[in-house]
Amino acid sequence: MPPAMISSKSVLIMSGRFLNDFVSFIVFSLLDAVDFILCYVYKIIDFFIEADWKPCYCSSAKEAITSSGKILVSERGESNKIVCLTSSKLQLEEISDTLYTRSSLVSEISKSTVNELKRFKIETTAATVCEKTTTAAGRKGTVRSTFTVNSTIVEMLQGKIGGGQQSSHPPVPRWSDCDCTTCNSWTKESLYVKAEGATTDNVEEDVLFIHGFISSSAFWTETLFPNFSESAKSKYRFIAVDLLGFGRSPKPTDSLYTLREHLDMIERSVLEPYKVKSFHIVAHSLGCILALALAIKHPASVKSLTLLAPPYFPAPKGVQATQYMMRRVAPRRVWPLIAMGASMACWYEHISRTICLLICKNHRLWDFLTKLVTRNRIRTYMIDVFCCHSHNAAWHTLHNIICGTAGKIEGYLDIVRTKLKCPVTVFHGRDDELIPVECSYNVQSRVPRARVKVIENKDHITIVVGRQQAFARELEQIWKNSTD
Numbered sequence: 001m002p003p004a005m006i007s008s009k010s011v012l013i014m015s016g017r018f019l020n021d022f023v024s025f026i027v028f029s030l031l032d033a034v035d036f037i038l039c040y041v042y043k044i045i046d047f048f049i050e051a052d053w054k055p056c057y058c059s060s061a062k063e064a065i066t067s068s069g070k071i072l073v074s075e076r077g078e079s080n081k082i083v084c085l086t087s088s089k090l091q092l093e094e095i096s097d098t099l100y101t102r103s104s105l106v107s108e109i110s111k112s113t114v115n116e117l118k119r120f121k122i123e124t125t126a127a128t129v130c131e132k133t134t135t136a137a138g139r140k141g142t143v144r145s146t147f148t149v150n151s152t153i154v155e156m157l158q159g160k161i162g163g164g165q166q167s168s169h170p171p172v173p174r175w176s177d178c179d180c181t182t183c184n185s186w187t188k189e190s191l192y193v194k195a196e197g198a199t200t201d202n203v204e205e206d207v208l209f210i211h212g213f214i215s216s217s218a219f220w221t222e223t224l225f226p227n228f229s230e231s232a233k234s235k236y237r238f239i240a241v242d243l244l245g246f247g248r249s250p251k252p253t254d255s256l257y258t259l260r261e262h263l264d265m266i267e268r269s270v271l272e273p274y275k276v277k278s279f280h281i282v283a284h285s286l287g288c289i290l291a292l293a294l295a296i297k298h299p300a301s302v303k304s305l306t307l308l309a310p311p312y313f314p315a316p317k318g319v320q321a322t323q324y325m326m327r328r329v330a331p332r333r334v335w336p337l338i339a340m341g342a343s344m345a346c347w348y349e350h351i352s353r354t355i356c357l358l359i360c361k362n363h364r365l366w367d368f369l370t371k372l373v374t375r376n377r378i379r380t381y382m383i384d385v386f387c388c389h390s391h392n393a394a395w396h397t398l399h400n401i402i403c404g405t406a407g408k409i410e411g412y413l414d415i416v417r418t419k420l421k422c423p424v425t426v427f428h429g430r431d432d433e434l435i436p437v438e439c440s441y442n443v444q445s446r447v448p449r450a451r452v453k454v455i456e457n458k459d460h461i462t463i464v465v466g467r468q469q470a471f472a473r474e475l476e477q478i479w480k481n482s483t484d
Contacts, residue, residue: 024333025105031348032104038350042176049175057100057349094258096404098326099396102347105332174253176357177390180364182248191269192248194221197228197238205303205479206276209240210266210294212285212309213402214345214394215385216247219284222381223468224475232476236280241270243290245393247385257396259405262290263297277301280479284308285435285460286397289405292412295420304482305416305424306475309435309460311402312409312442325406326399329434336433338460346398356391363387382465413446423482424450427471429458 039058046054173179194217198204209220217240225238242249244265245257255261270276278301283291288310295302313328315321330346333339345352359366367383416424424447428440437454444450453474455463464471 020333020335024335027334028105028332028343028347031344031351035348035350038354042350042353045175054174057102094260094400094404095256096322096399097320098322098346098403099399101323102326173251173390174392176353176361177251177392178361178363178388183251183360183363183388183390189250189268190273191244191250191265192217192242193269193274194225194240195237195274196221196225197233197236200237202234203237204235205483206237206239206274206279207475207479208266208270208276208279208281209238210281210283210287210290211240211243211246211385212283212287213398214246214389215284216388217242218247218381218385219464220282223464224472227469227472229472229476232472232479236479237274239270239274239276239279241266243287243397245397246389248388251390251393253390253392255392255396256400257393258400259290259293262397262401263293266290266294271298278303280304280306280482282306282308282475284464285311286402288312289401289409292409292416293405295422296412296415299415299419302420302422304422304478305420306427306478307424307440307443308427308463309429309432310426310439310443311435312413312439313406314410314442315406321407322403326403329402338434342434345394346403349395352395353391356389356394360387360389360391410446413443417447417449423478425478426450426452427463427474428452428454429460429463430454430456431459432463434460 036058039056042056043053046052173184177183197207209217209224211217211219220238220240225240228236228238244255244262245251249265280303281291281295283306285308288307291305291307295305311325311329313325315324326346330343331339332343332347344355363383366387370383424443426440426443428435428437430437440452440454444452455467458467
């Protein structure tokens with residue numbers, strides 16, 4: 001290629017990046033303001049409709065003490081941030097700080113600009129400050145429960161820890177959530193599970209499918225399940241589950257959707273009632289985190305581990321893993337569009353609630369309109385996949401699972417490398433604009449025996465949807481090889 005063409009291409013790329021950065025700064029600065037306004041709008045609407053002021057993560061943290069659990073919380077910004085729990089089913093280290101420490105774009109850029117100026121002017125001072133910051137971060141990263149928790153978490157915990165008052169009325173969905181029978185599964189104490197394939201008497205092996213963020217079991221049952229061979233259907237029992245808060249599973253309004261809650265529900269809904277002793281795991285995106293946590297909890301039971309687009313971003317030394325993960329998954333950029341969607345879902349509590357109000361609450365309308373426009377020429381299961389969840393479930397799962405476990409994934413992978421003997425296979429779409437291919441190679445760097453397969457011209461969704469027949473054959477081969 002002539003040098004002139006290379007130079008022109010470089011100029012176009014740099015111009016495109018500059019334009020994306022500039023437009024993103026304008027758009028997300030406006031979204032900061034809109035989310036601030038929506039905070040008060042929703043407080044007023046919640047009060048008039050539900051007769052209660054609902055806490056949100058915009059609130060400043062406050063000191064709170066429960067009658068049984070002793071929770072001492074300092075205000076945000078103070079040097080001592082201590083939380084003490086003497087008895088609780090929920091452990092506070094599972095709660096991600098990204099829930100309540102999400103700075104606006106303007107303040108973040110201003111802070112970074114000031115830091116850069118300091119670095120250029122006084123390098124020695126900056127190095128000292130960096131060293132102190134790293135030391136402080138190290139102290140915060142110890143096993144002691146030492147971090148800031150804001151009033152929303154405190155109020156939700158007060159109902160979970162012994163002294164909370166339990167309401168005699170059955171839980172009801174919030175006015176901004178859907179109240180249909182599909183979404184309103186309040187009476188169920190277990191997750192929605194779809195099992196196909198071999199019957200109970202003929203099961204040779206089980207396969208557990210775990211979907212990703214803002215998804216459901218339909219992601220598997222409508223794509224892969226019909227495409228497995230008759231031989232596989234006679235040997236394997238395929239089990240797909242709707243995670244807590246998604247699809248047809250319960251969506252409790254008082255849940256924090258932590259890692260422990262998700263794992264407990266999977267064990268209670270799948271492993272125990274189906275008497276699963278050993279199993280293969282197939283997981284997509286966020287589901288990969290749950291798959292790793294489940295695998296290290298049952299190391300002797302896992303026959304194979306298949307991960308699709310695992311969100312593993314090793315944090316640089318001295319950088320807080322949760323915050324780093326949030327900025328990688330949700331970079332606050334208008335392009336690509338999937339990154340903008342992730343940014344709106346991750347950074348803006350009230351804007352994301354508005355999106356759920358418009359889309360999820362009205363998913364039956366969108367399903368009807370899709371069928372009307374297409375005259376039933378296409379299957380509309382993707383409406384159920386992406387629209388059947390509550391804002392509370394999506395918001396807390398995003399922060400407490402994807403962001404909150406960022407510092408734990410490395411440890412999970414180390415255990416998989418040293419304690420698990422099962423084969424590990426990682427699939428990734430070359431064109432995935434949400435979770436880049438480097439994440440799969442990051443997994444391989446921690447687990448050298450992991451086999452990475454990059455699928456050309458496929459993205460975060462089409463790595464399965466659109467190539468389900470080929471993927472079904474690949475999975476069958478993985479399971480066959482694991483027993484040879």
